[in-house]
Amino acid sequence: MQCPACDNQLSPMEAGGVTVDICKGGCGGIWFDNYEFEKFDEPHETAGESLLNIERRGAVKDDQAGKHPCPKCDGIVMQRNFVSVKHKVEIDECPMCGGIWLDAGELAETRTLYNTEEERKQAAATYFNDVFSTDLLNLQTESQDKLARAKKFANMFKFITPSYYIPGKQDGGAF
Ligand SMILES: [Zn+2]
Numbered sequence: 001m002q003c004p005a006c007d008n009q010l011s012p013m014e015a016g017g018v019t020v021d022i023c024k025g026g027c028g029g030i031w032f033d034n035y036e037f038e039k040f041d042e043p044h045e046t047a048g049e050s051l052l053n054i055e056r057r058g059a060v061k062d063d064q065a066g067k068h069p070c071p072k073c074d075g076i077v078m079q080r081n082f083v084s085v086k087h088k089v090e091i092d093e094c095p096m097c098g099g100i101w102l103d104a105g106e107l108a109e110t111r112t113l114y115n116t117e118e119e120r121k122q123a124a125a126t127y128f129n130d131v132f133s134t135d136l137l138n139l140q141t142e143s144q145d146k147l148a149r150a151k152k153f154a155n156m157f158k159f160i161t162p163s164y165y166i167p168g169k170q171d172g173g174a175f
């Protein structure tokens with residue numbers, strides 16, 4: 001499959017019993033098939049942490065000007081469902097197959113910006129707290145339909161969250 005954001009080929013990667021497709025050596029984006037994340041429970045949390053360690057080119061230009069084609073479905077444009085106010089994180093969802101595209105470039109970047117593990121942990125904690133407690137909660141309060149989406153996205157985030165930071169214990173406990 002081709003990356004929906006840059007012209008790279010996606011590579012399959014197994015994490016926590018789930019196979020995803022990642023833009024390795026490209027933008028660092030992650031494609032999740034429709035895994036019904038809303039049904040994910042505690043054991044899956046942090047299982048996908050290794051997905052954040054994929055090598056990526058710095059500052060990859062997004063050629064698609066915000067509209068990303070589904071890498072699976074021919075001719076289907078994904079819907080942008082969530083953009084964090086404070087961070088450069090985007091979640092697109094395919095209306096056809098229900099797959100999710102996560103552009104978590106900034107999150108992956110935070111891991112290279114800091115020298116010590118302590119600083120990296122702090123940066124990740126701030127990042128996840130912002131996205132969960134502010135942005136996802138806003139999405140949740142808009143409508144019932146969005147509540148289901150917010151839960152799906154929150155669980156997807158928990159899946160890739162570093163084990164030293166579990167958002168459920170913070171303000172985002174609503175999820
Ligand atoms: Zn890419």
Ligand SMILES: [Zn+2]
Pocket residue numbers: 070071072073076094095096097098099
């Ligand atoms: Zn699709």
